[in-house]
């Protein structure tokens with residue numbers, strides 16, 4: 397266990413590094429900017445963080461920046477949030493979803509091949525959802541057909557975050573049709589530059605295009621890019637989702653905490669510091685944000701100590717999503733009509749920016765991405781509280797019927 401003085405020394409070191417390195421005016425590179433400006437800014441910041449060892453505190457020992465204790469990880473995330481450093485929107489899936497899946501379920505050869513690529517700036521996307529398979533993910537239809545030493549992929553994915561920039565995709569596809577729907581799923585690492593891959597970005601109401609559809613037309617994936625066993629991709633997907641629902645929120649909860657002054661500033665700007673109802677709601681949001689940070693830390697501790705239980709990550713995500721919604725809707729209320737004015741968007745669904753209308757719309761992301769609030773409630777009820785399972789409502793895919 398590290399001493400308080402070691403932790404405070406790390407804090408001082410991270411804080412000083414951030415003071416020297418956070419690029420001035422980084423928001424301009426993300427606010428309605430050209431794509432190449434955004435990508436360059438993200439890449440430069442990612443490279444700096446990796447070199448300093450602050451991008452991967454959640455990776456295990458033996459990897460650059462990895463092997464940090466709970467207290468050390470907290471300090472790094474807290475300081476990054478306190479400095480309001482750029483969010484690694486483009487590298488989120490690479491650093492968390494892909495890396496954590498490879499650490500947990502990949503072969504040593506896959507880790508040796510892909511983790512250095514991630515550290516060098518390779519961008520990954522997640523190809524799980526399909527037009528008729530979101531909450532009911534196991535009913536997905538994209539096919540992975542084994543032909544000799546490779547799989548051939550045909551089908552379509554949707555809502556794949558930042559897929560238009562991605563080098564690689566975490567792909568969940570159907571390779572078998574017998575047994576329950578989960579049984580025939582296979583998890584593959586797909587090269588987005590392969591022949592037969594096409595990507596179509598989706599324009600959103602916010603003005604951003606943070607997701608894309610991906611189409612696969614006879615795309616070949618070599619056998620060595622299979623994660624876990626053929627037909628057992630559902631279990632691998634659970635590792636990806638646990639990282640998405642729990643681990644990513646350690647930093648994001650701290651971001652929300654350090655953004656609380658935005659609400660105070662909005663009250664001053666609107667001349668509403670004396671409004672008793674708003675003050676009460678501000679107090680409530682502050683307490684909830686503290687609670688969200690504590691819950692995310694609790695999850696991290698469970699993970700580090702190998703005590704994570706199914707449903708833990710769902711609790712963290714559900715609570716975070718609700719808290720973020722309350723935070724941003726309070727911002728919207730404080731400013732009244734003024735705050736509903738749309739002042740441009742920042743690429744990549746950034747959250748607590750004080751551009752309340754966009755922040756509020758973006759807060760809904762977390763009630764849907766990685767499984768909706770309703771699905772998290774089902775998971776908590778069934779896996780954590782051991783309540784009876786909900787009746788089967790999923791549809792049998794057409795070709796299975």
Ligand SMILES: Cc1cc2nc3c(=O)[nH]c(=O)nc-3n(C[C@H](O)[C@H](O)[C@H](O)COP(=O)(O)OP(=O)(O)OC[C@H]3O[C@@H](n4cnc5c(N)ncnc54)[C@H](O)[C@@H]3O)c2cc1C
Pocket residue numbers: 521522523524525526527528529530531532554555556557607745760761762764765766767768769770771774789
């Ligand atoms: C910001 C964002 C980023 C995303 N990024 C990715 C990505 O990178 N890769 C990827 O693969 N996907 C991604 N997604 C997609 C996301 O995983 C799905 O949108 C989500 O799982 C919900 O699926 P759906 O949109 O098909 O809604 P549906 O499944 O059609 O659900 C519609 C509504 O019905 C409710 N519902 C459905 N089933 C039940 C049930 N059994 N019990 C109670 N209520 C139910 C849902 O809660 C929801 O309110 C992203 C989504 C968002 C918003």
